[in-house]
Amino acid sequence: MKSPEEPRIIIALDYKDKISTLALVDQLEPSLCRLKVGKELFVRCGPDLVKILIDKGFDVFLDLKFHDIPNTVAAACQAAADMGVWMVNVHASGGRKMMEYAREAIQNNEHQPLLIGVTVLTSLNRQDIAEVGLDLEPADQVLRLAKLANDSGLDGVVCSPQEVSALKQEIGQNFCLVTPGVRPKGADIGDQQRIMTPSQALTSGSDYLVIGRPITAHNEPLKALKNIIEECQNI
Numbered sequence: 001m002k003s004p005e006e007p008r009i010i011i012a013l014d015y016k017d018k019i020s021t022l023a024l025v026d027q028l029e030p031s032l033c034r035l036k037v038g039k040e041l042f043v044r045c046g047p048d049l050v051k052i053l054i055d056k057g058f059d060v061f062l063d064l065k066f067h068d069i070p071n072t073v074a075a076a077c078q079a080a081a082d083m084g085v086w087m088v089n090v091h092a093s094g095g096r097k098m099m100e101y102a103r104e105a106i107q108n109n110e111h112q113p114l115l116i117g118v119t120v121l122t123s124l125n126r127q128d129i130a131e132v133g134l135d136l137e138p139a140d141q142v143l144r145l146a147k148l149a150n151d152s153g154l155d156g157v158v159c160s161p162q163e164v165s166a167l168k169q170e171i172g173q174n175f176c177l178v179t180p181g182v183r184p185k186g187a188d189i190g191d192q193q194r195i196m197t198p199s200q201a202l203t204s205g206s207d208y209l210v211i212g213r214p215i216t217a218h219n220e221p222l223k224a225l226k227n228i229i230e231e232c233q234n235i
């Protein structure tokens with residue numbers, strides 16, 4: 001799925017506007033990183049900004065976590081594929097049919113993004129999921145949804161670095177795992193809870209690392225990115 005040389009770091013562009021987004025992006029290089037556009041930036045700046053990033057040569061992960069009836073999610077994934085994004089995601093809790101429709105919608109497209117599932121949001125604990133009717137450990141639900149995502153033809157899931165080794169073991173090495181919650185040594189932890197360093201996450205088997213503030217809030221973002229890449233090369 002990935003070669004050792006391809007960029008493994010996805011920078012989370014958690015900005016409010018195009019000017020601040022491009023101020024960062026213009027300091028970066030597509031050979032070193034990929035970019036993630038989430039809900040806030042997309043709602044504010046839309047497909048036009050995504051196209052600008054793609055035209056600059058960057059692979060874009062469109063992190064909109066689609067969750068709706070199968071037909072609607074399939075159409076949204078098709079639209080993302082037409083936009084030329086590299087990765088798009090859907091909530092695995094939308095069910096098998098929704099994920100299969102999403103897969104079918106993009107599989108004949110000329111450009112096929114990686115299709116990734118979201119399992120249990122890391123903001124939810126055992127009590128939170130019990131309140132919505134799931135009386136089980138979040139980790140068990142993560143595994144159940146990751147297996148369902150795999151059976152439904154998805155390429156992988158977003159998960160915490162702590163879940164990586166169990167998921168690779170249960171589902172297989174080719175199942176693509178994308179992990180936020182990554183902090184280089186010495187970086188501010190912020191609101192992240194169960195973190196790993198970039199090299200620990202890659203050693204556990206993570207395929208792509210989503211990193212935001214340790215790079216975007218650094219006074220020299222390119223230097224911060226290169227330091228992380230160097231740390232990862234020494235594993």
Ligand code: C5P
Nearest residue numbers: 012014122180181192210211212213214
């Ligand atoms: O700044 P930071 O490195 O914490 O950014 C992480 C990015 O990954 C943010 O865009 C955040 O929304 C996203 N994310 C996360 N934890 C998850 C899923 C997504 O931090 N479980």
